[in-house]
Amino acid sequence: xxxxxxxxxxxASRNVFFFFELLFWxxxxxxxxxxxxxxxxxxxxxxxxxxxxxxALSVVNVCQLEVAYAVLMDVWSKSIKHQFLAPIGIxxxxxxxxxxxxxRGLLVFTLVTALGGWAFGFRVLQPGIGPVAMFxxxxxxxxxxxxxxxxxxxxxxxxxxxxxxxASVNLVLMLAGIYYPVSVLPDPARAIAAAIPLTYFLDAYRxxxxxxxxxxxxxxxxxxxxxxxxxxxHGAFFAAxxxxxxxxxxxxxxx
Amino acid sequence: MSSPAAVLAIDARxxxxxxxxxxxxxxxxxxxxGVSLAVPRGTIFGLLGPNGAGKTTLLSILATxxxxxxxxxxxxxxxxxxxxxxxxxxxxxxxxxxxFLWSLRVAEIVAFYGRLYGLSGxxxxxxVxxxxxEYELEPYRRVPYNELSTGLKQRxxxxxxxxxxxxxxxxxxxxxxxxxxxxxxxxxxxAALRRExxxxxxxTTHYMREADELxxxxxxxxxxxILAHGTPDDLKRQIKLGSVIALRLDPPxxxxxxxADGVLRVTPDDDGWLECTVDDVDKRLPVxxxxxxxxxxxxxxxxxxxxxxxxxxxxxxx
Numbered sequence: 001x002x003x004x005x006x007x008x009x010x011x012a013s014r015n016v017f018f019f020f021e022l023l024f025w026x027x028x029x030x031x032x033x034x035x036x037x038x039x040x041x042x043x044x045x046x047x048x049x050x051x052x053x054x055x056a057l058s059v060v061n062v063c064q065l066e067v068a069y070a071v072l073m074d075v076w077s078k079s080i081k082h083q084f085l086a087p088i089g090i091x092x093x094x095x096x097x098x099x100x101x102x103x104r105g106l107l108v109f110t111l112v113t114a115l116g117g118w119a120f121g122f123r124v125l126q127p128g129i130g131p132v133a134m135f136x137x138x139x140x141x142x143x144x145x146x147x148x149x150x151x152x153x154x155x156x157x158x159x160x161x162x163x164x165x166x167a168s169v170n171l172v173l174m175l176a177g178i179y180y181p182v183s184v185l186p187d188p189a190r191a192i193a194a195a196i197p198l199t200y201f202l203d204a205y206r207x208x209x210x211x212x213x214x215x216x217x218x219x220x221x222x223x224x225x226x227x228x229x230x231x232x233x234h235g236a237f238f239a240a241x242x243x244x245x246x247x248x249x250x251x252x253x254x255x
Numbered sequence: 256m257s258s259p260a261a262v263l264a265i266d267a268r269x270x271x272x273x274x275x276x277x278x279x280x281x282x283x284x285x286x287x288x289g290v291s292l293a294v295p296r297g298t299i300f301g302l303l304g305p306n307g308a309g310k311t312t313l314l315s316i317l318a319t320x321x322x323x324x325x326x327x328x329x330x331x332x333x334x335x336x337x338x339x340x341x342x343x344x345x346x347x348x349x350x351x352x353x354x355f356l357w358s359l360r361v362a363e364i365v366a367f368y369g370r371l372y373g374l375s376g377x378x379x380x381x382x383v384x385x386x387x388x389e390y391e392l393e394p395y396r397r398v399p400y401n402e403l404s405t406g407l408k409q410r411x412x413x414x415x416x417x418x419x420x421x422x423x424x425x426x427x428x429x430x431x432x433x434x435x436x437x438x439x440x441x442x443x444x445x446a447a448l449r450r451e452x453x454x455x456x457x458x459t460t461h462y463m464r465e466a467d468e469l470x471x472x473x474x475x476x477x478x479x480x481i482l483a484h485g486t487p488d489d490l491k492r493q494i495k496l497g498s499v500i501a502l503r504l505d506p507p508x509x510x511x512x513x514x515a516d517g518v519l520r521v522t523p524d525d526d527g528w529l530e531c532t533v534d535d536v537d538k539r540l541p542v543x544x545x546x547x548x549x550x551x552x553x554x555x556x557x558x559x560x561x562x563x564x565x566x567x568x569x570x571x572x573x
Contacts, residue, residue, distance in 0.1 A: 003370030007359070014358045078354040081320055082415070086371035087343040245322050248274050251315055254354070 003088075004096025008069060012100065021065060022104060023111070026058035030112045033179075034120040044121055048209045051122045052135075053178035055112050056202060059105045059139045060146070061169045066101030067147025068165040070094055071154050075162075081254040084245075090237050094151065098144045105140060127208030134219060138201025141226045145197070146172060148233035155240035158253055177202055183214055197225040263329075264423050264455040265294035265317060270326035272312055272479075286312040288479040289326065294457060294472070299449050301470035302459045309479040310459040311427055317457070318348050318425050331422055344372065347421040351431025353412035357401040361392050364400060365414050372419035386414040390444070406437040413444060424448065426458035430465060438465070445469055491561065498536035500543070502529045503556035511550075515543060528556075536561075 012018045033054045037047040070093040074080035083093070116122035125132060146168050153161040175193045176182070182193040182203075193199045200215055200222030207213045215221060244250040272287040287309045294300045302310045315321040317330055319339040328335040333342045355364045365383045374382055387396050390410040395403060403411065409429065416424060426445065430438040446469060448454045460466055466473050467487050474484040483490050497519050512531060513521040517539040519532040533539040536559055547554055 002375065003367055006370065007356070007363075007367050010363060011356065011358065073356060077356045079356060082348075082355070082368065083371070085318060085320060085343060085346075085348055086368065087340060087373070088371055089340075242322075245320065248312075248315075248321060250320055251311075254350075 001092040001096040001099075004070060004093055005099050008066060008073075008097050008100040009103075011069070011073060012066075012104065021062050022108060026062070026108045026112045027115060029054045029058055030115050031119070034116065037120065045210045047120055048122050048126075049206055049211060050179050051116045051120065052202065052206055052209070053173065055109065055116065056135075056139055056176075056198065057169065057173050057178060058112055059109050059136070060143045060173065060198070062108050063098070063101035063105035063140055063143030064147035064150065064169055065165060066104055067094055067097045067144055068150040068154070070097040070147075071151040072162065072165060075154060075159060075253050078254050081250055084241065084250055090151075090234065090241065094144065094148050094234075094237070097147070098140070101143060101147070102140050105143065106136070109136060109139075127205065131205055131208050135201055135205035138198060138204075138222055138226070141230070142172070142196075142198040142201070143169075145226065145229045145233045148230075148237050152233070152236040152240040155237065155244050155249070158249055172196060172198060175199075181211070181214060195225070197222045197229060200225070262295060263293050264296045264298075265292060265300075265328070265330050265457065267292040267313075267317065267328040268326055270313070270316060270323045270328055272309075272316060272321065272324050286479055287316075287323075290476070290479070290481055291326075292474060292481065292484070294455065296455050297449065297453050298471040299445065299456045299458065299469050301466040301473040302457065302476055303461075303463070303466055303473055304459075304476035308476045310476055312479075313476065314348075314425050314427055314457065314459055318346060319343055320348075344419065345421060346423040346425065347416040347419055348425040348427065349409075349412040349416035349429060350426075351409070351428030353408050355400050355408075355411065355415070358399050360397050360399055361403070361407075361411055362387060362396040364411060365418055368415045369418045374418070382418060386417055389417075390414045406433055409433060409437070409441065413441065417448075420452075421454065423455045423457070426456060428459055428461065430460070430462060438462075442469055488561075491566075497532040497534050499560040500531045500533060500536060500540060501556075501558040501560065502531060502547075502554060503527060504529060504547070505553040505555055509547065509550070509552055512543075515539075515546065518543075 030051065033050055034047070037050055042050065071080065074083050113122065113124040117124060150161075150165050150168055153164050175185070175189060176196045176199040177185070177193060182190055182199055185193055194215075200218035203213050203215055204218040204222070241250070268291045270287055270290045271285075273283050273285045276282050276284065290309070290313055292313075302313060304310050312321065316323050316335060317328060319335050319342055322336055330342055331345050335342065359367065362383055365386055366379060369379045369382055387393055390413060392407070392410055392414060395407060400408065400411065413429070416426075429445065430441050433441065442465060445456060445458070449456055458469070470487060472484070472486055473490065475482045475490070507527055508523070508529070512518065512529070517534045519534060522530045522532075524530060531543070533543075540559070544554065
């Protein structure tokens with residue numbers, strides 16, 4: 001696992017795209033959404049509601065991309081067979097990348113909450129350390145789950161599935177209620193939202209800003225769903241690798 | 256008596272592999288059709304064959320990167336499917352046209368794979384430094400991979416493949432695309448690995464000179480089947496290409512030579528030599544010489560040439 005941590009950290013420090021992931025897009029997101037809340041003359045509570053969605057998007061996105069890099073970087077450099085020739089389990093890959101992703105996510109979180117506080121009066125610590133930590137944990141766990149599913153898709157379909165790495169988080173956040181409560185979603189979408197762990201972590205954190213929770217025991221439900229999806233994601237990635245060993249895709253992605 | 260697992264590094268039986276492609280994966284290509292192979296420990300074994308013969312597929316199955324459809328393969332006494340995780344600790348692989356993370360530097364690449372194999376701290380540093388020294392990569396240790404020449408990349412790949420001090424090393428066309436002088440050095444390294452560490456090495460190659468020089472045993476594979484297997488000298492004999500006795504005679508031609516016992520063919524060349532191909536040079540040469548001298552023919556010069564492995568390859572690949 002340490003091997004993956006060191007590798008991802010080195011790569012993160014050298015790639016210009018990582019700068020955009022870490023600084024540019026999160027800042028653009030908070031600033032543009034923040035100005036929109038001003039234009040719409042939202043109350044401080046409503047502004048916080050919307051900014052929490054933006055912050056979640058930035059944190060989950062940067063962390064899940066790092067998890068996806070566990071496979072993506074080797075696919076891009078056509079060296080993936082060497083990784084799977086080594087005696088490592090997929091948990092070493094995904095947890096190692098996740099650790100780096102959490103550090104990067106924490107940096108993004110610190111940056112955008114500081115910016116949100118300074119420019120738009122968002123008080124991140126208003127609910128206290130515990131709820132903030134739980135919210136961040138929910139974001140990180142969701143990022144791990146999405147990232148591992150993306151790894152599974154890439155291992156299953158090769159480069160063609162690369163777009164999922166960038167698109168999937170936006171889809172998840174759209175359904176989990178990025179700028180709105182999930183109660184405004186149409187029925188089928190609301191049912192899907194109820195199956196997404198992040199929905200519950202957002203709901204719980206927003207409740208500290210004066211919004212009634214939409215679910216009973218959101219934290220517990222979020223954690224239980226996260227555990228379930230974590231097992232499913234791990235199983236899906238494992239099955240995808242086994243299939244790639246059967247079909248020869250593992251070798252094709254290294255040519 | 257030793258068990259097969261103690262004597263054999265590889266014991267593959269009736270291995271089959273097919274790949275599916277095309278619309279709805281409806282097209283099936285048979286890559287291996289019941290390949291059986293036994294590779295003794297501590298040998299350099301060559302897998303030869305034309306493009307698409309199944310060499311890399313077989314190597315990948317033995318290295319646990321592919322799973323076979325049918326058959327069994329035991330490597331270092333372990334099953335390549337059931338015991339894959341345990342087996343991976345004990346083997347490694349390097350390919351021709353290697354590729355690693357572009358922006359990692361040479362030392363970082365070797366260290367990354369060292370960590371994947373469980374090395375850390377001082378042991379990792381010692382191993383990385385040792386391999387970098389061994390492969391003369393010291394001046395390049397801080398150079399990013401994408402700035403290296405093809406030859407240097409190949410040396411990085413070889414250094415990486417030894418990071419876990421494997422008992423069994425797979426080399427997939429290790430000198431592909433290298434300059435001749437670099438190829439010579441790579442071959443010297445491979446020979447040294449077996450000589451100094453007793454490592455078992457299985458390599459695929461297109462270069463017959465490489466196989467002839469390095470390999471204790473070779474197998475010719477074509478269309479997913481092993482057509483011949485043995486030492487390079489065995490194969491030359493098995494294929495019955497014959498040996499060539501080149502003669503410079505006075506008079507320059509001898510009418511009865513082509514009909515002599517054991518002579519397969521006689522071909523004159525432009526320089527006045529007669530190339531006389533015989534089935535068994537040890538048996539035929541003394542008889543031919545006696546007959547020539549007895550017939551009053553002066554033998555001005557004589558050379559004996561064994562067939563090249565390349566000729567065996569051409570014959571089998573036909």
